[in-house]
Each structure stands twice: as C-alpha cells, then as structure tokens.
Amino acid sequence: MNEKNLKLALPTTESQAKLSIPRDITQEELNIFAKGLNDLLQRLTELNPDLKIPETPVEETPADSAAEHVVVAGDEVGGFVTSVKDQxxxxxxxxxxxxxxxxxxxxxxxxEISEQTGMSYSSVFNLEKGSSVPSLETLARFANVYGCDVKVTFVKNEQFDNNQH
Structure with missing residues (x-):
C-alpha cells in the first residue's frame, strides 16, 4: 500500500474522528498544521474545562484504553492486539x-463485504459492532476481499515475563 497520505482514525462515541496528513508535508506546512491542532485542543479545553491536554510525550496508557484502538494507515496495513486476559x-x-x-x-x-465474503449482512454488521469474535477463517474471508493476507503474530508481553520470575 503506497498511499500519499498518512491517515489516523480515532473512535468516538458517535463514529470516528479522521485525520489525513500528506507524506511529503514540508516543515512550514507541518508547523502550520501543528499550530492549528494546538489551537483546536486549546479551544476544546475552553469549552470543557474538565479536559486536560496531555504533556508530550504521552505516558503509557492502560492496555484496556482507547489507545489500542487507534489505527494508523501508512506502510502498515493494521491490526489489533489481544490476549487471554481480555474478556x-x-x-x-x-x-x-x-x-x-x-x-x-x-x-x-x-x-459489498457481505456479498464478497458469502456472509449475511447481519453477520458482517454484528462483527463490526463487536457482538462476536471473528474466527481466523472469517478474518481470512475479509482479507481476501481486501486483497491482503491475515498475519498472526505472538507479541512479547513484558508484564507476563515480569510475573514469571
């Protein structure tokens, strides 16, 4: 995937906030973009005084936070992380x-997904809604429609390693 822009999608209660930044952005454009984003954050804190703008770098967030749900499109296709500790x-x-x-x-x-995967529309809807856990076979059906593969990777869990000793 060789997109011209890097895209960020953040889930919200209603849908998602989307942001797209050109890969070839100049320093001047980046400065303007950063200032605009900072102004927006300042305005949000004025509208909602309970909000606090996090200092950078942002500290690590708990595993069950929304940070795990941020999907960035670029060279990586994307995915999600889960463990047996998750319900x-x-x-x-x-x-x-x-x-x-x-x-x-x-x-x-x-x-389109329903037709191309051979799954009912309600099954696709329920999977996206988070009503059921997709099997590897189901993920492979989705990947086939998108012209990609499913990669299963075991990722080192530092917390697990620390509890073993």
Missing part, C-alpha cells in the same frame, strides 16, 4: 472496530 466482549469490540475502520478506509459498503 470475550473486549476482544470482539477490538476486532469489530478494526474491521469497521478497515472497511471504511477502503470505501467499501457492508453489502
């Missing part, structure tokens, strides 16, 4: 959010 509902939500974001970035409709 089934949490796994379903992470997978669903990923599948929905991935579909929306590629401008597919659920009906």
């Amino acid at each position: 089934r509902e949490a796994i379903a939500k992470k997978a669903g959010l990923f599948l929905r974001n991935y579909r929306e970035k590629r401008a597919f409709q659920r009906t």
